[in-house]
Amino acid sequence: MTLLQIGPHAVQPPVVLAPMAGITNAPFRTLCREFSGGKGLFVSEMITTRALVERNEKTMQLIHFDETEKPRSIQLYGVDPDTVGKAARMIAEEDLADHIDLNFGCPVPKVTRKGGGSALPYKRNLLRSILREAVANAGDLPVTMKMRKGIDDDHLTYLDAGRTAAEEGITAIALHGRTAAQHYGGTADWDAIARLKEHVPEIPVLGNGDIWSAEDAQRMMRETGCDGVVVGRGCLGRPWLFGDLVAAFEGTGTLAQPTLKEVAAVMLRHATLLGEWIGDEARGVIDFRKHVAWYTKGFSIGSEMRRGLAVTSSLDELDALLSELDLDQPWPAGADGPRGRTSGRNRVVLPDGWLDDPYDCAGVDAGAELDTSGG
Numbered sequence: 296m297t298l299l300q301i302g303p304h305a306v307q308p309p310v311v312l313a314p315m316a317g318i319t320n321a322p323f324r325t326l327c328r329e330f331s332g333g334k335g336l337f338v339s340e341m342i343t344t345r346a347l348v349e350r351n352e353k354t355m356q357l358i359h360f361d362e363t364e365k366p367r368s369i370q371l372y373g374v375d376p377d378t379v380g381k382a383a384r385m386i387a388e389e390d391l392a393d394h395i396d397l398n399f400g401c402p403v404p405k406v407t408r409k410g411g412g413s414a415l416p417y418k419r420n421l422l423r424s425i426l427r428e429a430v431a432n433a434g435d436l437p438v439t440m441k442m443r444k445g446i447d448d449d450h451l452t453y454l455d456a457g458r459t460a461a462e463e464g465i466t467a468i469a470l471h472g473r474t475a476a477q478h479y480g481g482t483a484d485w486d487a488i489a490r491l492k493e494h495v496p497e498i499p500v501l502g503n504g505d506i507w508s509a510e511d512a513q514r515m516m517r518e519t520g521c522d523g524v525v526v527g528r529g530c531l532g533r534p535w536l537f538g539d540l541v542a543a544f545e546g547t548g549t550l551a552q553p554t555l556k557e558v559a560a561v562m563l564r565h566a567t568l569l570g571e572w573i574g575d576e577a578r579g580v581i582d583f584r585k586h587v588a589w590y591t592k593g594f595s596i597g598s599e600m601r602r603g604l605a606v607t608s609s610l611d612e613l614d615a616l617l618s619e620l621d622l623d624q625p626w627p628a629g630a631d632g633p634r635g636r637t638s639g640r641n642r643v644v645l646p647d648g649w650l651d652d653p654y655d656c657a658g659v660d661a662g663a664e665l666d667t668s669g670g
Contacts, residue, residue, distance in 0.1 A: 299499055299523040301336065301394060302437025302466050304366045308544035309523030310335040310512065310537065311469070311501060312530065313441075314370040314398065317585070321361055322568035326561065327530065328364070330551075331537035336368055341398050344373030344382035358391055366393035370441070372401065373425065374411045380428030387434035395433055397426070397465075399442040399456070402475040408644040413443040413475035416452040419459065420654050426463040437466040441503070441525070444487050446643050447476035450650060453487060457495045467499040469525045475643045479528070479635070489519040501525050508631050509536070509543035509550060528635030532589025534561065552626035555594050559617040562590050566613055577608050589634055593627030596620060 299309030312319060312327055312335065324337040339358060346354040360367040369392040373379035379397070386392050399422070401412030416422050429438050440460055445451035453470055460468050470491050472483035483504025492500040499522035502515045512524045530536045535551040542548040553561070565586060570579025587604045596604075600616065607613040 299336075299467075299501075301366075301439060301499070302435075304336070304394060304437065306336045306523065308334060308541055309501075309516075310540045310544070311523060311525045312337040312537070313469075313503060313525045313527035314338045314341045314396070315527055315531075316340055317582075318531070320357065320569075320572065321359060321364075322565060322572050323534065324364065325361060325568055326534035326565055327537045330535045331541050333363070333365075334541050335537055336366070336394075337364065338368040338370050338396055339392075341370045341372045341401075342382075344371050344375070344378045347371070347382045348378055348385060360392070368392060368394040368396060370396040370398050371429075372398040372411075374409075374415060376421070376424040376428040379425050380432040383429045383436075383438070384432035384434075387432065387436050393436065395429065395436055395438045396469075397429055397438065397440040399440060400471050402443065402478050402643070404644045407446075407475060408646065410646045410649060414446060414643065414645055414649065416442055416456040417446055417450060417649065417653055419455060422456060423459050423463060426460060426465060430464040438464070439467040439469065440465050441469040441471070443471045444474045444484065446645070446650075447474050453491055454494050457491050457500075461495045461498050465498065467501060467522070468495065469501040469503050471525075472502065472504040485515055485519050488515070488521050492520050492522075499523060503527065505633075507633060509539040512540055513543055528633070531635045532586055532592060533631075533634075534565075554622065554626065555591075555620055555624040556622035558590055558594070559620065559622060562586070563610065563614055563617065567610060570610065576610055580608055580610060580613055583613075592634060593630030594620075594624055595627075 299306040319338065319340050327337055342354055342357060358369055369386060371379065371382055373382060383395055386395060399413060399416050403412065406412040407414040442453060442456055444453045457468055470488050472485055472487050485502065488502040501523040502519055502521040503525035506512050506515060506524055506526050507529045515521065515524055526536065535553065539550045542550060566580050566583040569582050570576040573579045584605050591601065603616050607616060
């Protein structure tokens with residue numbers, strides 16, 4: 296089995312939970328780690344550097360790690376080199392995490408129209424400045440980055456960005472094999488992951504995109520030569536996927552195919568953990584609602600019951616509704632396939648004149664630093 300080395304941290308199996316806004320908070324990471332036996336790397340939700348430096352109350356909660364989380368991994372998103380540097384220094388000096396990941400993959404229009412997210416690597420000098428400040432201020436902490444192929448097929452940036460990352464001391468690179476224009480639609484380009492690995496052989500390259508099963512992860516590594524995989528939408532409503540990944544890479548055990556009874560138990564535990572983390576049971580159950588469709592995908596439940604589960608506001612109510620289901624149902628055929636967002640779009644909204652010169656950039660509008668999806 297391949298050993299993924301992220302600075303001083305050995306990640307085995309070479310599997311990373313992708314940061315997803317509103318999803319990969321401490322409770323969800325706890326579930327994933329429990330199923331994996333603590334193996335793998337589980338990254339926090341995306342944290343904006345400005346909010347961190349300003350010690351925003353919500354942001355400070357999001358960077359809370361359970362004492363069992365080792366290593367502690369934070370993903371930062373920033374557009375200003377100085378602010379990114381301050382955030383990295385704050386994390387290092389205050390021992391807030393053991394690893395910093397930088398996000399350059401967000402395709403959301405309200406971010407790209409300001410020059411942030413997956414639009415930013417097009418500005419080569421700005422990207423280099425951000426990476427340099429992060430590495431220089433992170434002390435002994437390893438700094439990695441996650442990105443997309445580029446803005447669209449006519450403006451690919453991943454090879455240049457990969458070379459810059461290697462030159463500036465980035466420890467590893469994760470590539471989502473889609474452009475910003477693809478959003479989450481179409482098929483991820485695994486060939487691009489292979490090309491990036493050939494382009495920067497001196498540092499680990501991780502592949503991301505269309506990993507719906509443990510077999511997909513192994514196949515990506517075989518076909519691309521990448522050093523590890525980053526799993527995002529494939530684990531929505533399926534935290535046990537990380538147990539599958541451990542079993543597949545270690546060649547032990549069988550893959551999980553939980554009954555509805557077993558899934559219901561995980562659902563209730565997930566909602567309970569959210570309530571404990573938030574400090575309010577009702578708010579925890581309400582936050583859990585978005586996970587219901589992912590957990591129950593493929594099971595015979597009925598539209599009325601699905602609607603009922605999606606509007607619960609207490610653990611007792613959730614438990615009561617789950618107990619009314621036919622809990623003996625086996626894992627449904629085809630439930631391991633795509634889940635989450637799959638739509639694409641053809642046009643990326645960018646600042647005026649953004650594509651005129653890939654090097655000339657005075658900076659990015661602070662409005663690009665919004666709390667949104669990690670891409």
